[in-house]
Amino acid sequence: MLLTSSDVPSEIWQTVLHELHRGALDAKHPFRYVTLATIGTHFPHVRTVVLRELTSNLEFLVYIDARSAKVQDLLEVPRVSLLFYHPKKQVQVRVKALATIHSEDELAQEYWKRISEKRQSEYKSSLAPGTRIENPELGWESSMERSYFSVLKFSPLSIEVLQLAKDGHLRIQFELASGWKGSWMVP
Ligand SMILES: Cc1cc2nc3c(=O)[nH]c(=O)nc-3n(C[C@H](O)[C@H](O)[C@H](O)COP(=O)(O)O)c2cc1C
Secondary structure (H helix, E strand, O other): OOOOOOOOHHHHHHHHHHHHHHHHHOOOOHHHEEEEEEEOOOOEEEEEEEOOEEOOOOOEEEEEEOOOHHHHHHHHOOEEEEEEEEOOOOEEEEEEEEEEEEEOOHHHHHHHOOOOHHHHHHHOEOOOOOOOOOOHHHHHOEOOOOOOEEEEEEEEEEEEEEEOOOOOOEEEEEEHHHOOEEEEEOO
16 A cells, blocks of 8 residues: 555655656556546547656656657647556556647757667657558658657646555545645545
8 A cells, every 4th residue: 555544645745756756767667657648539548658757846758759649639738637557556646737748859859868779769760650551560660860759748737646445445636726735535
């Protein structure tokens, strides 16, 4: 268990942030993988992405290809939800956030330098992600001329935590508007 009913909200806040930080740092941590939901025209769009960093300003960073469909969603509606689940600790974390797209700017360049050459090639495919192709090999062709690497930055507005527990589930919400003060909720 990550939280107990005797923890005060300020302690829970620190515990949750610590666990999210660990997710970004440790490839084996379950918070390393996050479900990112965007608002599409007809359906909600969800996909798994890797949490690359939780900055000291509490921004979640994710690497993407600038041509991917999520970018179109975000240009239309920059509001997202992020979903984390820790199966051993039985904790769900739901984040509502505002997204900004960083392509070819200082931030994108800074993070580009941190990626190995092999990984960089993943952002250089000749065809855009999602393009229909005759055979899978066509999807691996890369153009050496340019990369479409971009960084998505998510600034949270609310972070809600659900702890499953035998003695009673616990649910608490932290909101930016209240200075990240936590409020208990009916689970
Ligand atoms: C374990 C896992 C990790 C992934 N990490 C990323 C990631 O960090 N960034 C990314 O753009 N796509 C990542 N993907 C692929 C996305 O889930 C998705 O298929 C792709 O980004 C296209 O999504 P879109 O068409 O909605 O833009 C990952 C997929 C899996 C299964």
